[in-house]
Amino acid sequence: xxxxxxxxxxxxxxxxxxxxxxxxxxxxxxxxxxxxxxxxxxxxxxxxxxxxxxxxxxxxxxxxxxxxxxxxxxxxxxxxxxxxxxxxxxxxxxxxxxxxxxxxxxxxxxxxxxxxxxxxxxxxxxxxxxxxxxxxxxxxxxxxxxxxxxxxxxxxxxxxxxxxxxxxxxxxxxxxxxxxxxxxxxxxxxxxxxxxxxxxxxxxxx
Amino acid sequence: xxxxxxxxxxxxxxxxxxxxxxxxxxxxxxxxxxxxxxxxxxxxxxxxxxxxxxxxxxxxxxxxxxxxxxxxxxxxxxxxxxxxxxxxxxxxxxxxxxxxxxxxxxxxxxxxxxxxxxxxxxxxxxxxxxxxxxxxxxxxxxxxxxxxxxxxxxxxxxxxxxxxxxxxxxxxxxxxxxxxxxxxxxxxxxxxxxxxxxxxxxxxxxxxxxxxxxxxxxxxxxxxxxxxx
Numbered sequence: 302x303x304x305x306x307x308x309x310x311x312x313x314x315x316x317x318x319x320x321x322x323x324x325x326x327x328x329x330x331x332x333x334x335x336x337x338x339x340x341x342x343x344x345x346x347x348x349x350x351x352x353x354x355x356x357x358x359x360x361x362x363x364x365x366x367x368x369x370x371x372x373x374x375x376x377x378x379x380x381x382x383x384x385x386x387x388x389x390x391x392x393x394x395x396x397x398x399x400x401x402x403x404x405x406x407x408x409x410x411x412x413x414x415x416x417x418x419x420x421x422x423x424x425x426x427x428x429x430x431x432x433x434x435x436x437x438x439x440x441x442x443x444x445x446x447x448x449x450x451x452x453x454x455x456x457x458x459x460x461x462x463x464x465x466x467x468x469x470x471x472x473x474x475x476x477x478x479x480x481x482x483x484x485x486x487x488x489x490x491x492x493x494x495x496x497x498x499x500x501x502x503x504x505x506x507x
Numbered sequence: 508x509x510x511x512x513x514x515x516x517x518x519x520x521x522x523x524x525x526x527x528x529x530x531x532x533x534x535x536x537x538x539x540x541x542x543x544x545x546x547x548x549x550x551x552x553x554x555x556x557x558x559x560x561x562x563x564x565x566x567x568x569x570x571x572x573x574x575x576x577x578x579x580x581x582x583x584x585x586x587x588x589x590x591x592x593x594x595x596x597x598x599x600x601x602x603x604x605x606x607x608x609x610x611x612x613x614x615x616x617x618x619x620x621x622x623x624x625x626x627x628x629x630x631x632x633x634x635x636x637x638x639x640x641x642x643x644x645x646x647x648x649x650x651x652x653x654x655x656x657x658x659x660x661x662x663x664x665x666x667x668x669x670x671x672x673x674x675x676x677x678x679x680x681x682x683x684x685x686x687x688x689x690x691x692x693x694x695x696x697x698x699x700x701x702x703x704x705x706x707x708x709x710x711x712x713x714x715x716x717x718x719x720x721x722x723x724x725x726x727x728x729x730x731x732x733x734x735x736x
Contacts, residue, residue: 351630377633384634390627394649403645404635450635 303454303486304331308347308357308367312340318357319344321488321505327362330480330487332497335507341490342387344507345456348488349384350377361454362486381408383452387459389439391431397442398427404450411452411483417445420482421475437468441475448479454486455479461496476500509706513690517710520686523598524666527605528613531662535613536655542614543621560672561611569675572604576676600677601684605666612665613658620654621647660722664715687711 303326309318317340321331333341346352348359350366353374359367361382366375391400401414401423418424421441431439440460447455460476461469477500480487491497497504509517538557542550560568576583576594586592594600624647632642670688677684679693691707694700 349634351634377630378636378638380634381636382634384631386627386631388627390625390631392628392632392646403632404637407636446635 303327303329303362304348304488305358305360306344306348308344308354308359310343310347310352310354312343315340317343319505319507323360324503326502328484328486329502330476330489330500332501332504333488333490333507334494334497334504335492337492339507341492341507342458345384345458345488345490349382349456350375350380364453378407381451381453383447383450383455385440385444385447385455385457385460387462389431389434389436389443391434391439391442391446393431395431396427397423397429397431397434400431400442401427401446401449403446406451408451408453410449411485412448414449417449420478421445435468436464437471440464440468440472444472444475444479448483452485454488457487457489459491460489461491461493473499509710513703513706513710515682516685516687516690516707517714519598519682520667521714523602523605523686524663526599527602527609527666527669528659528663530602531606531610531613532655532659535610535658535662536617538610539614539617539621539654539658543618557614558611560608565608565669565671566675568607569604569672572600572607572672572676576600576603594677596677596680596683598683601669601673601686602666604672604676605669608669608672609662609665613662616658616661617651617654620651620657623654624650656722656725660718663718667711667714667718687714 303324304321305323306319306321309316319333319340321333324331333344335341343352347354348361348366354367354369356369357367358365358369365371365373366380367373392403395403401417405414412420418427421444423441423445426434426438426442431442434442444460457476461472464472473496479485480500480502489500538553541547542554542557574580576586578584578587578593583593583595586594594603628646628650629642632646637645667686668688669686670692673684673686674689679685679689681690681693685693687707687710691704691711694703694707
């Protein structure tokens, strides 16, 4: 099974919740679809362990990451989640290669360093500082870094936001390749219907 | 040119200023961290206490140190009993006075840079599998380095210039606690001491400038648009 999520949390006045039922498949790209401001990013943060749900459970690939009733709350570092944030969030004081290698060594990565560099077209960027990268390049590095950290599943928070048309196409093609090449569950947040239709193996509305 | 006695004063000042700054550094970082990130009762009070040496008359700070480190004072008694030492009239006492006076400036500089570290980068590091300790050493510490360097320079300069607390706490003992400012003050009291004053004052200016230049050079060598000045 890929994702089996039922969480709620109170954020100020609002209550944010999401239900992603188990679909019985062990890979594929699940789009979490909904308008801006509905709390999609908070759901990803709860899956990653950066935000603690008030109630519910989070199970990915058969592992229970959080279960309020059973008192399970796995530490962030042990969840083995590859989280690609909306902004690339590269470490500004490390070159691209060092950014890519930051999380290596936590369990077996779904894909090796050289393969990632090839797949994402990063060969020419390895010695660069993050500030010198374009938006699309930085996004590809962030995806590579997440995958190399021994990720057992990916979380992607509007990875195409803040990219121009050409860059969107470039990153979208990359994500399609990842989805088809790696047997890795991906939870993908977007508010763009066309993007959801093109990438999703299933769509969950929020 | 300065004579050998004046060089000895410069060396003593460097020793006291350097030791004071280095000893205050870990304390300053810990305090800066607590003030920038901590959410605990008494944070405002701690903030106030840290800043006291900046706003109190230095003579009062020196007098408080004297009370604490006197042979029957709370710290002095303990030092005497455990190590059989006293810092009164010693260079180590001068370093303590300088460290206490430098501390608030160092805390302020370091705190600003810790507050400037993007917490989002720390949460990425955690999702990539880093322990809390690794997050600190690989992300927070290097990104707050400019503030640490700035704090070191400010602290060192402040320690070199320390006068009021030092003379109150450990007096003006030539060769032991008489740093540049105290030696300049002494020379001013002596008829015909003007030439010596000029040379010692010149050394003070040169030292302070050198500290600034070295720190700027260190920051540039670290690269990545880090600046102290």
